[in-house]
Amino acid sequence: MNLRPKLRSPPAASLPHSTKPTPIKMPSKSLLRPTLVLASFLSLLAFYSFVLHTPPNNRSATSIDAALGNRNALSLHRADKVKIYMYDLPRRFTYGVIESYAAARGGEPVADDALLKYPGNQHSAEWYLFSDMNRPSEERIDSAVTRVTDPEEADLFYVPFFSSLSLVANPVRSAAANATSDKTVYSDEQTQEALMDWLEEQKYWKKNNGWDHVFICQDPNALYKVIDRVKNGVLLVSDFGRLARNQASLVKDVILPYSHRINTFKGDVGLDNRKSLLFFMGNRYRKEGGKIRDLLFQLLENEEGVIIKHGAQSRESRRAATQGMHTSKFCLHPAGDTPSACRLFDAIVSLCVPVIVSDYIELPFEDVIDYRKIAIFVDSTSATKPGHLVKLLRKLSPEKILKFQKELQKVKRYFEYEDPNGTVKEIWRQVSQKLPLIKLMSNRDQRIVLRDLAEPDCSCICSNQTGISTTL
Numbered sequence: 001m002n003l004r005p006k007l008r009s010p011p012a013a014s015l016p017h018s019t020k021p022t023p024i025k026m027p028s029k030s031l032l033r034p035t036l037v038l039a040s041f042l043s044l045l046a047f048y049s050f051v052l053h054t055p056p057n058n059r060s061a062t063s064i065d066a067a068l069g070n071r072n073a074l075s076l077h078r079a080d081k082v083k084i085y086m087y088d089l090p091r092r093f094t095y096g097v098i099e100s101y102a103a104a105r106g107g108e109p110v111a112d113d114a115l116l117k118y119p120g121n122q123h124s125a126e127w128y129l130f131s132d133m134n135r136p137s138e139e140r141i142d143s144a145v146t147r148v149t150d151p152e153e154a155d156l157f158y159v160p161f162f163s164s165l166s167l168v169a170n171p172v173r174s175a176a177a178n179a180t181s182d183k184t185v186y187s188d189e190q191t192q193e194a195l196m197d198w199l200e201e202q203k204y205w206k207k208n209n210g211w212d213h214v215f216i217c218q219d220p221n222a223l224y225k226v227i228d229r230v231k232n233g234v235l236l237v238s239d240f241g242r243l244a245r246n247q248a249s250l251v252k253d254v255i256l257p258y259s260h261r262i263n264t265f266k267g268d269v270g271l272d273n274r275k276s277l278l279f280f281m282g283n284r285y286r287k288e289g290g291k292i293r294d295l296l297f298q299l300l301e302n303e304e305g306v307i308i309k310h311g312a313q314s315r316e317s318r319r320a321a322t323q324g325m326h327t328s329k330f331c332l333h334p335a336g337d338t339p340s341a342c343r344l345f346d347a348i349v350s351l352c353v354p355v356i357v358s359d360y361i362e363l364p365f366e367d368v369i370d371y372r373k374i375a376i377f378v379d380s381t382s383a384t385k386p387g388h389l390v391k392l393l394r395k396l397s398p399e400k401i402l403k404f405q406k407e408l409q410k411v412k413r414y415f416e417y418e419d420p421n422g423t424v425k426e427i428w429r430q431v432s433q434k435l436p437l438i439k440l441m442s443n444r445d446q447r448i449v450l451r452d453l454a455e456p457d458c459s460c461i462c463s464n465q466t467g468i469s470t471t472l
Contacts, residue, residue, distance in 0.1 A: 082144060082435055083153050089159070094160060097191070102119075104171055118165070122261055123165070128418075133158065145432055163215070208445070211233065220237075236253070239339045254430045257364045262346045265351050271402065277328070278332055279308075279325055280300075280307070292383070296308070335357070349416065351409060356377050356378070
């Protein structure tokens with residue numbers, strides 16, 4: 001019986017005006033008052049018993065209902081995920097690349113692929129994505145994609161070729177050394193061709209003309225030999241520096257961050273230990289757009305508070321770079337051979353405000369990161385005017401620099417490949433957002449009349465050179 005309506009009623013003693021007087025005998029009136037008082041007491045006792053001592057069975061039922069609700073919501077969430085089928089490629093395209101890289105550097109063969117170690121480098125996104133796809137599904141609940149083992153269920157197909165490592169599998173050697181060596185030399189070009197020969201025989205590659213396939217080619221030269229054969233797919237790249245307008249675009253492809261090479265800064269925001277104004281350490285002499293580096297060296301190397309050093313990749317250089325970035329307010333990011341370079345991401349995880357001097361740079365995850373809040377952008381023409389750059393930086397107040405640092409603190413997880421809530425998770429989210437376009441292009445391919453055009457028909461895909469971002 002529900003006692004709540006009765007408990008909401010005031011006690012009878014408070015309602016004399018609403019009760020019509022009835023003549024009664026004195027003995028009966030004396031018995032009525034104790035009865036009403038006792039009834040009120042019992043009602044209050046029942047109320048507190050109900051509120052404070054809800055039976056365990058009722059609490060359990062509530063918990064079970066909530067758990068079932070959460071489980072149903074989770075099932076619906078999983079149903080909404082983009083389904084990815086990862087090809088089980090022949091070994092030569094994955095672990096075989098690692099093995100060839102190690103062998104070229106004097107490494108000993110190993111009996112178990114699990115013992116092979118992917119070498120740490122700035123292009124290791126291909127390893128992190130491959131490893132993530134191989135994790136148990138229960139460890140990837142928050143991912144925007146889910147791996148399926150039946151290709152018939154797949155929305156997208158991931159091709160996990162270690163293309164960047166393949167590019168550098170052999171150490172740099174002279175032409176004479178290559179000619180006289182009796183060892184089998186690993187060939188990246190042959191490996192790329194072999195990959196495409198294998199892939200183009202696959203049923204699901206042919207089905208949609210490759211539009212629903214995902215390739216990682218983070219090094220600017222990765223897959224260069226076969227890029228025209230994979231250009232329909234979703235390309236995971238660091239920038240568009242070596243790609244033509246009909247090969248890549250912001251609409252169909254995903255920009256990845258390089259894996260940072262220096263240690264993440266573990267401290268909090270602050271300027272007390274950041275005595276240097278501006279820091280840069282890297283190769284002074286680069287090609288193409290990177291030629292600006294030499295000009296910046298000439299302008300900045302004698303400026304007070306500026307540390308600018310020439311240095312190649314090495315363990316010692318990384319230690320020096322870590323120290324420099326962790327103790328500087330600003331970190332210079334000039335273009336390399338292509339518009340982007342790993343030092344931008346080194347600076348971000350160091351809470352060292354990036355100063356970006358690169359006119360055609362594309363940046364990762366711009367739908368969730370406003371880079372104006374974490375970096376300073378200076379065009380090349382202004383940056384190479386004597387005194388302009390340091391004057392600009394010295395004008396910024398400590399409060400403004402701290403504001404930059406706080407924003408860097410918020411977003412740096414997006415650039416941590418080993419963070420479960422970091423880079424890999426975000427890459428898959430970006431890939432999942434390409435699915436509507438992929439379906440559009442696949443359907444369009446099925447019905448379009450083929451034409452003999454002098455130029456590729458790219459009218460439906462934005463150029464990577466126009467500077468205009470097109471969204472679906």
